[in-house]
Amino acid sequence: xxxxxxxxxxxxxxxxxxxxxxxxxxxxxxxxxxxxxxxxxxxxxxxxxxxxxxxxxxxxxxxxxxxxxxxxxxxxxxxxxxxxxxxxxxxxxxxxxxxxxxxxxxxxxxxxxxxxxxxxxxxxxxxxxxxxxxxxxxxxxxxxxxxxxxxxxxxxxxxxxxxxxxxxxxxxxxxxxxxxxxxxxxxxxxxxxxxxxxxxxxxxxxxxxxxxxxxxxxxxxxxxxxxxxxxxxxxxxxxxxxxxxxxxxxxxxxxxxxxxxxxxxxxxxxxxxxxxxxxxxxxxxxxxxxxxxxxxxxxxxxxxxxxxxxxxxxxxxxxxxxxxxxxxx
Amino acid sequence: xxxxxxxxxxxxxxxxxxxxxxxxxxxxxxxxxxxxxxxxxxxxxxxxxxxxxxxxxxxxxxxxxxxxxxxxxxxxxxxxxxxxxxxxxxxxxxxxxxxxxxxxxxxxxxxxxxxxxxxxxxxxxxxxxxxxxxxxxxxxxxxxxxxxxxxxxxxxxxxxxxxxxxxxxxxxxxxxxxxxxxxxxxxxxxxxxxxxxxxxxxxxxxxxxxxxxxxxxxxxxxxxxxxxxxxxxxxxxxxxxxxxxxxxxxxxxxxxxxxxxxxxxxxxxxxxxxxxxxxxxxxxxxxxxxxxxxxxxxxxxxxxxxxxxxxxxxxxxxxxxxxxxxxxxxxxxxxxxxxxxxxxxxxxxxxxxxxxxxxxxxxxxxxxxxxxxxxxxxxxxxxxxxxxxxxxxxxxxxxxxxxxxxxxxxxxxxxxxxxxxxxxxxxxxxxxxxxxxxxxxxxxxxxxxxxxxxxxxxxxxxxxxxxxxxxxxxxxxxxxxxxxxxxxxxxxxx
Ligand SMILES: Nc1ncnc2c1ncn2[C@@H]1O[C@H](COP(=O)(O)OP(=O)(O)OP(=O)(O)O)[C@@H](O)[C@H]1O
Ligand SMILES: [Mg+2]
Numbered sequence: 172x173x174x175x176x177x178x179x180x181x182x183x184x185x186x187x188x189x190x191x192x193x194x195x196x197x198x199x200x201x202x203x204x205x206x207x208x209x210x211x212x213x214x215x216x217x218x219x220x221x222x223x224x225x226x227x228x229x230x231x232x233x234x235x236x237x238x239x240x241x242x243x244x245x246x247x248x249x250x251x252x253x254x255x256x257x258x259x260x261x262x263x264x265x266x267x268x269x270x271x272x273x274x275x276x277x278x279x280x281x282x283x284x285x286x287x288x289x290x291x292x293x294x295x296x297x298x299x300x301x302x303x304x305x306x307x308x309x310x311x312x313x314x315x316x317x318x319x320x321x322x323x324x325x326x327x328x329x330x331x332x333x334x335x336x337x338x339x340x341x342x343x344x345x346x347x348x349x350x351x352x353x354x355x356x357x358x359x360x361x362x363x364x365x366x367x368x369x370x371x372x373x374x375x376x377x378x379x380x381x382x383x384x385x386x387x388x389x390x391x392x393x394x395x396x397x398x399x400x401x402x403x404x405x406x407x408x409x410x411x412x413x414x415x416x417x418x419x420x421x422x423x424x425x426x427x428x429x430x431x432x433x434x435x436x437x438x439x440x441x442x443x444x445x446x447x448x449x450x451x452x453x454x455x456x457x458x459x460x461x462x463x464x465x466x467x468x469x470x471x472x473x474x475x476x477x478x479x480x481x482x483x484x485x486x487x488x489x490x491x492x493x494x495x496x497x498x499x500x
Numbered sequence: 501x502x503x504x505x506x507x508x509x510x511x512x513x514x515x516x517x518x519x520x521x522x523x524x525x526x527x528x529x530x531x532x533x534x535x536x537x538x539x540x541x542x543x544x545x546x547x548x549x550x551x552x553x554x555x556x557x558x559x560x561x562x563x564x565x566x567x568x569x570x571x572x573x574x575x576x577x578x579x580x581x582x583x584x585x586x587x588x589x590x591x592x593x594x595x596x597x598x599x600x601x602x603x604x605x606x607x608x609x610x611x612x613x614x615x616x617x618x619x620x621x622x623x624x625x626x627x628x629x630x631x632x633x634x635x636x637x638x639x640x641x642x643x644x645x646x647x648x649x650x651x652x653x654x655x656x657x658x659x660x661x662x663x664x665x666x667x668x669x670x671x672x673x674x675x676x677x678x679x680x681x682x683x684x685x686x687x688x689x690x691x692x693x694x695x696x697x698x699x700x701x702x703x704x705x706x707x708x709x710x711x712x713x714x715x716x717x718x719x720x721x722x723x724x725x726x727x728x729x730x731x732x733x734x735x736x737x738x739x740x741x742x743x744x745x746x747x748x749x750x751x752x753x754x755x756x757x758x759x760x761x762x763x764x765x766x767x768x769x770x771x772x773x774x775x776x777x778x779x780x781x782x783x784x785x786x787x788x789x790x791x792x793x794x795x796x797x798x799x800x801x802x803x804x805x806x807x808x809x810x811x812x813x814x815x816x817x818x819x820x821x822x823x824x825x826x827x828x829x830x831x832x833x834x835x836x837x838x839x840x841x842x843x844x845x846x847x848x849x850x851x852x853x854x855x856x857x858x859x860x861x862x863x864x865x866x867x868x869x870x871x872x873x874x875x876x877x878x879x880x881x882x883x884x885x886x887x888x889x890x891x892x893x894x895x896x897x898x899x900x901x902x903x904x905x906x907x908x909x910x911x912x913x914x915x916x917x918x919x920x921x922x923x924x925x926x927x928x929x930x931x932x933x934x935x936x937x938x939x940x941x942x943x944x945x946x947x948x949x950x951x952x953x954x955x956x957x958x959x960x961x962x963x964x965x966x967x968x969x970x971x972x973x974x975x976x977x978x979x980x981x982x983x984x985x986x987x988x989x990x991x992x993x994x
Contacts, residue, residue, distance in 0.1 A: 366862060366865070367861040367862055367863060368854045368855060369861055371847060371851075371863065374840065374843060375840055375843075375851055379836075379840050381837050384801065384819055385799075385819060386819075386823070386838075386852040386905070387820055387822070387823025388851075389820045
């Protein structure tokens with residue numbers, strides 16, 4: 172896969188190509204999975220309904236993955252994403268919130284997500300908690316609060332707020348609206364990361380916090396904002412999951428944090444921060460979703476599916492290491 | 501003893517080594533000279549097993565060897581002190597020194613034995629004050645350099661390779677280093693020594709090999725007799741005037757910086773001075789005399805009491821504020837404090853002044869790239885491609901990028917800590933000219949350098965520091981090197 176070969180011709184401007192070459196590897200893996208799908212399940216893999224279900228499934232975690240990519244490039248980790256999304260979905264579907272109509276439901280989900288994220292960020296940046304601990308605490312607490320608010324019951328979206336559900340039922344060119352929302356988040360995330368000072372600083376803060384500080388960047392504030400951004404993505408994801416399932420529930424998004432982090436890692440983002448891409452993360456996520464889909468279509472059991480995913484993470488990290496070794500001193 | 505023949509090493513897009521020959525004899529100090537990016541570090545990394553050569557042979561004591569990894573190289577008896585420090589910050593001094601060859605039995609590390617052995621090596625290096633149990637991340641750069649030297653000595657090496665070991669060392673430390681080198685060579689150990697300071701080559705070197713653009717252009721020159729002119733022209737292919745631009749013609753203006761009673765307990769105390777617009781003020785002192793710490797305190801990056809005024813108005817503590825008010829710091833340790841190794845040269849250059857390239861957070865990449873290109877050319881950063889990851893640049897070229905960062909965005913006051921660390925003779929003259937030019941344009945410069953001639957040659961006014969206090973302040977023109985050295989070593993005022 173995309174590592175610089177030592178034998179490249181002198182004239183090759185290959186350094187710049189490495190990033191894209193790694194994506195080529197991911198694309199290759201994705202293509203392979205598609206071929207496997209076409210061979211094993213020719214009758215129902217390539218159907219419109221299956222593709223739509225893959226994309227809708229990917230959309231929710233996908234939005235979270237965009238936020239997670241920022242946090243991880245910035246040198247942190249957010250374990251609370253699934254729980255925060257669940258909390259946002261519950262808060263947004265309480266009887267009280269729902270009485271104000273769909274717009275308020277959506278805004279509520281976003282505010283709850285962003286608020287929880289900023290709280291994470293504040294604890295980490297100003298309270299000096301280790302990201303792992305702070306977000307682990309948030310994971311537990313947010314789930315607990317979600318259970319408490321919902322009395323452990325699944326809260327249905329009321330008739331009056333069905334325009335939320337329409338995000339998954341309304342289709343444009345055969346594709347549900349929520350997939351467009353996912354795409355929009357990806358595009359905005361890419362722009363934010365690659366074209367703005369915020370993105371550039373994210374790389375700086377994750378790559379060398381001391382250098383970032385001495386260059387005049389407010390490292391703490393920036394870290395806090397990164398977690399806030401991750402929370403915002405959880406809020407958007409909550410809207411998508413409410414649309415897909417027509418419910419808000421404290422059990423939504425269980426283990427999403429692992430899927431999101433795995434997708435980011437497979438996509439080539441270093442857990443140590445400072446390096447990574449949105450495109451890689453999304454490709455990693457699609458690979459993950461496709462595997463799930465193939466296992467389901469082929470009627471294989473979920474334990475095998477988990478084993479396969481575990482293997483993929485290991486392989487991806489090993490390939491990354493080879494990439495790194497080439498550049499080591 | 502060691503013969504390298506026709507070594508070729510290709511990186512994507514650059515041929516770093518293009519047929520290099522080197523022969524080193526037992527018991528000699530063999531100096532490797534060359535401009536920034538000539539391939540010196542790459543060559544020694546090949547020896548150290550960190551890079552695999554694409555072509556060429558290495559033989560050691562008559563037998564062909566192929567160090568496939570750093571461990572192989574150590575087993576062969578090659579120890580290396582890298583240009584960029586490679587210590588593990590979170591581990592103790594002793595653990596770092598014996599990393600990979602711990603004092604252990606059945607996998608259990610014997611920490612007491614490790615510390616004892618570490619103390620011995622450190623004492624031999626003349627640094628009994630570095631505690632073996634101290635955490636390396638908390639040591640100043642010079643002490644780190646000593647630790648990495650101790651690591652190289654802890655192996656029973658027959659060939660020790662030193663890549664710019666003196667860059668982070670002050671005058672007396674260098675003397676110490678030379679004493680150790682002489683001890684080693686007397687025992688028949690060979691030393692490969694890389695430095696950009698020609699005086700050092702004269703003092704310690706036996707023979708010199710010169711590299712230029714990945715090729716050997718001269719082998720086995722006598723280190724003491726070869727005229728400087730000839731060495732420099734071999735290195736650069738031209739004649740460089742190794743001098744400082746003439747002073748004078750510059751009339752310092754208003755006061756930009758005023759420091760009153762700046763103190764930090766145990767580090768420096770009651771430091772007061774001022775810098776005027778267009779004036780270069782030099783801080784001379786030993787490593788550990790508080791030079792870098794004073795710069796950091798002025799910059800707001802380190803807590804201290806006392807007052808710092810910029811343009812007559814007090815600055816708030818915290819780097820965000822001082823940068824916004826127009827200060828810039830080029831820190832001492834480029835890898836740890838300045839560089840984003842994975843990012844491009846452009847991104848590294850514009851990091852400090854990014855808001856100036858952006859509108860509503862949106863970066864104007866065309867303008868950014870154009871500015872980076874302009875600065876790369878001005879400082880002659882090589883290769884001249886600002887889109888390369890800065891990791892792939894040679895040490896001296898990375899240093900130029902660190903300086904370039906603050907040439908942007910209308911700075912009023914620049915704090916330069918060892919600005920020419922690791923920069924070759926030719927490029928150094930260019931950097932001096934650039935610094936002068938900055939002053940000419942009315943920027944105040946506060947300069948720290950371990951090289952006294954550099955401070956005297958560049959600065960208008962000099963503050964001499966000893967153990968955290970200013971013991972002398974005067975015009976640079978009225979001081980000479982000996983007087984300054986005497987003051988910083990013995991505390992005697994002129
Ligand atoms: N990992 C790498 N990938 C690509 N190019 C590299 C890499 N390492 C070094 N180079 C290139 O190889 C050339 C030689 O670099 P090297 O570090 O050996 O120079 P040097 O002689 O040690 O210079 P300096 O005096 O500045 O330390 C440079 O052009 C550098 O950009
Ligand atoms: Mg070098």
